[in-house]
Amino acid sequence: MWAWEELAAWYDAKMGDEGDLWHRALIDPGLFHVLGPVRGLELLxxxxxNGYLCRRFAREGARVTGVDASAAVVERARRREAREPLGITYHVADAADLSGLGDASFDVVVSNMALMDIEDAAGAIREVARVLRPGGRLVFSISHPCFDLPGGASAWVVERIDITSTVWRKVRNYRELFVAPIPWRLEGDRLAYTAAYHRPLSWYVRTLRAAGLVVTAFEEPAPTEEFLSASPQGPWIAEIPLHCVIEARKETGGLS
Ligand SMILES: C[S@@+](CC[C@H](N)C(=O)[O-])C[C@H]1O[C@@H](n2cnc3c(N)ncnc32)[C@H](O)[C@@H]1O
Structure with a gap:
């Protein structure tokens, strides 16, 4: 899990109660669109x-459980819950071992920009399938496997000719499964590294299918106006998405 323990305080401050610019104005709106209303749902x-999405879903009327493998990260989420109780239960657990959670106990599992950080994502997907009730959904966002590969395997290329500039996205090693460090610049320019696991898109669809989860939505959300005006990458991302949102439904037994 690399530096998540070390990053906990910094990440908590960065995400706050609404998420940073990238989450609030780029990633989360697309996730909410696929997710739909959560009122009355049992949600993991x-x-x-730091639980900012748990808190949003709880305010919207879901019964929320949060799981994260980092004790320091969960400690931050629990502090927020203690300051303003919303009835959220947090567990420190590896996503690939949710033995503290019962079979078929959730209507929906949400995972926002986390599966590509999880070493045993296949194990996590199997556990998601176990804890979902039949017909329940997994809704997750990840770095786009086709366009946002870690470790320098993808990058923007800006080509300037006279007064015009064209932006390209270059990609290599797409078919490989690999792990690479992701640098985070903390206060005082200190660097900390987490791990990102690249898996091709077909890996996700096959792994979900093997666990009994069938893909029912696939979105490549466009940036919001806020993101377009606030981030220099906005217009480039409007052309080439750096993340995607996938919904997969647990089979009810009637499907083959
Ligand atoms: C990029 S952060 C995203 C957090 C949150 N979903 C959000 O949108 O702000 C990835 C999170 O995955 C957690 N994580 C990494 N490996 C994990 C694992 N094996 N099981 C559970 N959580 C894990 C990290 O501790 C970290 O909090």
């Missing part, structure tokens, strides 16, 4: 970080 947030 897997790789929940």
């Amino acid at each position: 947030d897997l790789g929940c970080g």
